[in-house]
Amino acid sequence: MPRHQNTKEKILESALKLFSEKGIRETTIKDIAKDVGITEGAIYRHFVSKDQIVSTLFSTYAERLYEELISVVEEKTLIENRFFKLVKTFLNFCFDNPQAFKFINLFHYLRAEEVKNFQNLPKDALMKFMDEGFKKGIIKVRRELALAMVVGTLERTFLLVEGGIIEREAGLEEELAEVLWKAITYQ
Amino acid sequence: MPRHQNTKEKILESALKLFSEKGIRETTIKDIAKDVGITEGAIYRHFVSKDQIVSTLFSTYAERLYEELISVVEEKTLIENRFFKLVKTFLNFCFDNPQAFKFINLFHYLRAEEVKNFQNLPKDALMKFMDEGFKKGIIKVRRELALAMVVGTLERTFLLVEGGIIEREAGLEEELAEVLWKAITYQ
Amino acid sequence: MPRHQNTKEKILESALKLFSEKGIRETTIKDIAKDVGITEGAIYRHFVSKDQIVSTLFSTYAERLYEELISVVEEKTLIENRFFKLVKTFLNFCFDNPQAFKFINLFHYLRAEEVKNFQNLPKDALMKFMDEGFKKGIIKVRRELALAMVVGTLERTFLLVEGGIIEREAGLEEELAEVLWKAITYQ
Amino acid sequence: MPRHQNTKEKILESALKLFSEKGIRETTIKDIAKDVGITEGAIYRHFVSKDQIVSTLFSTYAERLYEELISVVEEKTLIENRFFKLVKTFLNFCFDNPQAFKFINLFHYLRAEEVKNFQNLPKDALMKFMDEGFKKGIIKVRRELALAMVVGTLERTFLLVEGGIIEREAGLEEELAEVLWKAITYQ
DNA sequence: CATGAATGAGTCTTCATTCAT
DNA sequence: GATGAATGAAGACTCATTCAT
Numbered sequence: 005m006p007r008h009q010n011t012k013e014k015i016l017e018s019a020l021k022l023f024s025e026k027g028i029r030e031t032t033i034k035d036i037a038k039d040v041g042i043t044e045g046a047i048y049r050h051f052v053s054k055d056q057i058v059s060t061l062f063s064t065y066a067e068r069l070y071e072e073l074i075s076v077v078e079e080k081t082l083i084e085n086r087f088f089k090l091v092k093t094f095l096n097f098c099f100d101n102p103q104a105f106k107f108i109n110l111f112h113y114l115r116a117e118e119v120k121n122f123q124n125l126p127k128d129a130l131m132k133f134m135d136e137g138f139k140k141g142i143i144k145v146r147r148e149l150a151l152a153m154v155v156g157t158l159e160r161t162f163l164l165v166e167g168g169i170i171e172r173e174a175g176l177e178e179e180l181a182e183v184l185w186k187a188i189t190y191q
Numbered sequence: 192m193p194r195h196q197n198t199k200e201k202i203l204e205s206a207l208k209l210f211s212e213k214g215i216r217e218t219t220i221k222d223i224a225k226d227v228g229i230t231e232g233a234i235y236r237h238f239v240s241k242d243q244i245v246s247t248l249f250s251t252y253a254e255r256l257y258e259e260l261i262s263v264v265e266e267k268t269l270i271e272n273r274f275f276k277l278v279k280t281f282l283n284f285c286f287d288n289p290q291a292f293k294f295i296n297l298f299h300y301l302r303a304e305e306v307k308n309f310q311n312l313p314k315d316a317l318m319k320f321m322d323e324g325f326k327k328g329i330i331k332v333r334r335e336l337a338l339a340m341v342v343g344t345l346e347r348t349f350l351l352v353e354g355g356i357i358e359r360e361a362g363l364e365e366e367l368a369e370v371l372w373k374a375i376t377y378q
Numbered sequence: 379m380p381r382h383q384n385t386k387e388k389i390l391e392s393a394l395k396l397f398s399e400k401g402i403r404e405t406t407i408k409d410i411a412k413d414v415g416i417t418e419g420a421i422y423r424h425f426v427s428k429d430q431i432v433s434t435l436f437s438t439y440a441e442r443l444y445e446e447l448i449s450v451v452e453e454k455t456l457i458e459n460r461f462f463k464l465v466k467t468f469l470n471f472c473f474d475n476p477q478a479f480k481f482i483n484l485f486h487y488l489r490a491e492e493v494k495n496f497q498n499l500p501k502d503a504l505m506k507f508m509d510e511g512f513k514k515g516i517i518k519v520r521r522e523l524a525l526a527m528v529v530g531t532l533e534r535t536f537l538l539v540e541g542g543i544i545e546r547e548a549g550l551e552e553e554l555a556e557v558l559w560k561a562i563t564y565q
Numbered sequence: 566m567p568r569h570q571n572t573k574e575k576i577l578e579s580a581l582k583l584f585s586e587k588g589i590r591e592t593t594i595k596d597i598a599k600d601v602g603i604t605e606g607a608i609y610r611h612f613v614s615k616d617q618i619v620s621t622l623f624s625t626y627a628e629r630l631y632e633e634l635i636s637v638v639e640e641k642t643l644i645e646n647r648f649f650k651l652v653k654t655f656l657n658f659c660f661d662n663p664q665a666f667k668f669i670n671l672f673h674y675l676r677a678e679e680v681k682n683f684q685n686l687p688k689d690a691l692m693k694f695m696d697e698g699f700k701k702g703i704i705k706v707r708r709e710l711a712l713a714m715v716v717g718t719l720e721r722t723f724l725l726v727e728g729g730i731i732e733r734e735a736g737l738e739e740e741l742a743e744v745l746w747k748a749i750t751y752q
Numbered sequence: 753c754a755t756g757a758a759t760g761a762g763t764c765t766t767c768a769t770t771c772a773t
Numbered sequence: 774g775a776t777g778a779a780t781g782a783a784g785a786c787t788c789a790t791t792c793a794t
Contacts, residue, residue: 027301029214110301113293145370149367153340164335183332190374190377
């Protein structure tokens with residue numbers, strides 16, 4: 005009868021892994037419990053419901069990505085430098101937390117309405133950046149399209165890397181950042 | 192949009208609607224039957240299982256989009272013209288069949304492994320195009336990144352339109368096509 | 379695989395029996411299903427929840443007793459005759475539906491608050507009678523106490539018969555009616 | 566009403582309150598522990614099981630009421646006086662320990678069989694009294710019915726007071742005692 | 753004595769699927 | 774082809790009880 009010190013963390017970890025691999029509904033509490041190495045009932049000492057686990061994961065990781073992005077956006081450096089750093093930060097987050105990133109996307113698909121209840125979403129940070137660039141006349145494409153382009157490209161790149169179609173090699177971030185920067189700032 | 196030809200079609204139509212709105216697992220056979228206006232048992236006259244409905248929907252729509260794209264790719268016209276037409280075709284498909292497009296994406300998230308069993312996926316058509324453009328030296332960005340950029344941008348644009356963040360106005364397709372074309376062909 | 383014509387009735391019957399014998403919470407859906415001869419899932423084709431079974435039983439029997447009592451109360455006969463008939467009706471109901479009567483009492487103990495949502499409760503019929511008798515000056519004890527006396531005595535008599543302490547012999551109703559009538563109409 | 570002497574007493578107090586308010590099965594060990602201000606495990610330092618708490622409460626209060634009643638029954642005073650005192654004692658117990666009285670009744674409904682294992686139940690004291698009165702020719706109604714009448718009336722009066730239908734005013738006991746005494750001793 | 757995490761056996765409920773009609 | 778009652782295998786959640794600390 006093991007007594008873990010950090011069961012709550014382990015539950016979140018296992019849940020994230022399973023949710024991102026199989027889907028939320030298709031992952032059972034039993035699956036999670038088994039992965040953690042405890043019994044189903046024990047889960048409920050740490051979370052009141054499966055849904056709370058789901059919400060906790062979403063808000064945790066969505067906010068974490070937002071924080072990382074917004075701190076770059078708010079740096080007092082040249083906008084172009086910040087853009088390059090932003091792309092790097094975004095992709096690093098994806099590759100460092102592939103399960104979290106997939107889960108965030110899945111959550112958006114399955115709980116579109118619920119997403120609106122959360123604040124500080126990653127796209128808010130990026131939108132702020134596009135806003136600034138557009139107002140300063142540096143970004144030429146209107147900010148919504150610039151957002152779609154940057155987020156869409158980075159997200160799809162990540163998925164293609166995951167799918168084995170793109171190889172993750174050094175310099176990928178710079179390559180993408182450069183292409184994207186030109187794309188949104190062309191004269 | 193076909194109108195209630197026969198029961199089998201109606202089932203697929205209702206299922207697609209519900210799957211895209213609520214998710215696959217969260218839509219029951221009863222939900223579908225009720226939406227069609229028949230009873231649960233009747234569904235099984237037309238499909239051997241819920242899973243068959245899911246697979247049928249995926250292959251139908253993934254293939255339909257592929258067909259539309261490949262027919263443009265294989266046209267004997269100037270590559271730039273084909274690119275503009277490709278963007279238009281892709282976005283038209285999304286906006287004409289938003290449920291189908293959302294469902295295809297959802298399927299990719301929940302059944303990543305299964306997707307590999309299908310042939311003629313939309314990305315294959317686009318990949319073929321990028322391949323040609325890259326070999327001809329017109330597309331400068333390597334084809335995988337060009338694919339990520341185009342697909343990602345278009346997909347994300349659709350989602351932002353759905354989310355009410357981008358407005359769908361006339362000229363949107365041209366605007367995007369232009370930006371994307373420049374982005375992947377910059378010298 | 380038997381197909382019953384009146385499964386819903388059988389469920390109510392089995393549930394009433396088990397609830398009155400063991401209590402509501404201590405009777406499981408499985409117990410009921412087993413008693414009916416079906417599986418647990420089948421219960422839910424007829425009732426949306428266990429609670430609906432409970433409520434249905436309460437309202438059915440509470441109302442049935444009320445109907446029987448009120449029809450006597452509203453007869454156009456001598457008040458004393460009506461009283462005798464009322465006692466007989468009440469006891470007959472108890473002895474004919476001992477499970478229902480026990481269940482009604484149990485429900486009162488466990489769901490006191492919920493009882494207030496129901497209309498046409500047995501006590502309302504009796505209260506109406508006491509009211510009339512008191513206003514006419516025939517019943518001397520104030521109506522609330524008369525109600526307590528009559529209901530309390532009859533209920534307790536039933537329970538003592540059930541417990542084997544009182545024997546249910548012919549004339550019991552008249553004996554009780556006589557004593558109670560004297561008790562509430564003494565000069 | 567004793568005030569928090571020791572943990573064991575506090576547990577019994579909280580359990581009695583919760584059982585009478587919500588029911589036995591619907592009150593959890595955690596509920597009790599929280600009400601006492603300790604944790605679940607601590608309960609088991611004082612009682613081997615939830616059931617032991619239940620039994621302890623029943624025997625404690627059933628016996629307490631029995632003791633109070635029997636001591637009146639066995640007084641060497643005029644039978645009529647003792648009857649009046651008996652009614653007062655019974656009602657006082659109800660009003661002073663409403664939770665205990667409700668719990669005793671609930672226990673009777675849910676554990677009818679088990680009740681037979683207990684000795685010195687309240688009704689035994691009253692039965693002894695009725696027996697004496699009947700043998701002496703003072704009580705004219707046979708003792709079982711007299712018991713049903715007295716217990717039923719008092720119990721129902723208590724419940725109607727609890728339900729807000731009868732007001733508990735000074736003299737209520739005498740009023741009831743008088744009516745009941747006449748009822749069981751009429752010529 | 754007390755804590756509270758964990759167990760494990762339920763309990764209610766859901767739902768894809770079957771099948772008698 | 775259609776119906777809808779029934780099955781049966783989960784699934785989420787509960788809770789009395791145990792036990793390491």
